[in-house]
Amino acid sequence: MADPAQVKKDGGMDTPAEEPPGTDAQDTSADSAAVSGESTEGPRPTVEDEKTVLQKDSSAGEDGEGSSGLHPPAVKKLKVEPEKKKEKRQKVDEDEIQKMQVLVSSFSEEQLNRYEMYRRSAFPKAAIKRLIQSITGSSVSQNVVIAMSGISKVFVGEVVEEALDVCEKWGEMPPLQPKHLREAVRRLKNRDQIPNTKYKRIVFH
Amino acid sequence: MAEEDDDTGFDEDVEDGGLGADGGHGRRKRLFSKELRCMMYGFGDDQNPYTESVDILEDLVIEFITEMTHKAMSIGRQGRVQVEDIVFLIRKDPRKFARVKDLLTMNEELKRARKAFDEANYGS
Secondary structure, three states: OOOOOOOOOOOOOOOOOOOOOOOHHHHHHHHHHHHHHOOOOOOOHHHHHHHHHHHHOOOOOOOOHHHOOOOHHHHHHHHHHHHHHHHHHHHHHHHHHHHHHHHHHOOOHHHHHHHHHHHHOOOOHHHHHHHHHHHHOOOOOHHHHHHHHHHHHHHHHHHHHHHHHHHHHOOOOOOOOHHHHHHHHHHHHHOOOOOOOOOOOOOOO | OOOOOOOOOHHHHHHHHOOOOOOOHHHOOOOOHHHHHHHHHHHOOOOOOOHHHHHHHHHHHHHHHHHHHHHHHHOOOOOOOOHHHHHHHHOOOHHHHHHHHHHHHHHHHHHHHHHHHHHHHHHO
16 A cells, blocks of 8 residues: 655644655655564565565566466465565555554644545546546546546645645745646646647757 | 646636637536545645635646546557556556556455455355
């Protein structure tokens, strides 16, 4: 589970627990947990841990699938490795869960409210499904709707976080104004984080 | 063909106009106003965000979904949107990729749990 395991505390502002940026934060936190808590593992613990953490979220279904069509000794080796990886993944998950519990238990009331909104807010599935179907003209499966609403929420989060950065940089206070949002969108577009198929941006003239 | 998010005053002015042949984003009924407000608060904005900001974000989200849908239609099986296409399009963005994987895995687990629960009920 990619539950936020890291807390980024801004100076003075009561920011909620944010999603760790990419896999970097996950890497360092899980690494330290792995090094301190799992010294009983055999050889290659750190390399395995990095690989495990980096692949934790993206290879959920890939472990154990690579044993088809190999020599028996290699098959045995691969059978042992996925179990080790699963154990480590569970341990890392448990660590994350514990840390999250400690963190949430120390929230102030306002932080709790914000965190609850952060977790619970979601796009209505019916509206998203209607929107996608109006674009494709054919029906879409439920998984597509789930994936699309999830991605859209992450997208909103990226824009709002960037806009808050802009707002702070310009020395102003929330609530966010349209100019902050537009500047945030402009920055994200420069980083290619906003899909755009309307016109090509020429990099070098 | 002006970009919705780059026009400085266009969005707000046109919205007040109301009637027009253009069935663009500004004219549609607001789909996500309530949910977007909660979301903005959750992500760090004020408890009462400005309505204009919520409108801009809604247009952004609709544009984002539209772009992703069009891209997904053009890869894999043409003319259809499938989960594999979305995952493929997202592969470069670590946050979104991890989120989609988590959501789909959780959904599978929930389905399995529900099925097991129903079977247990049916048996007893």
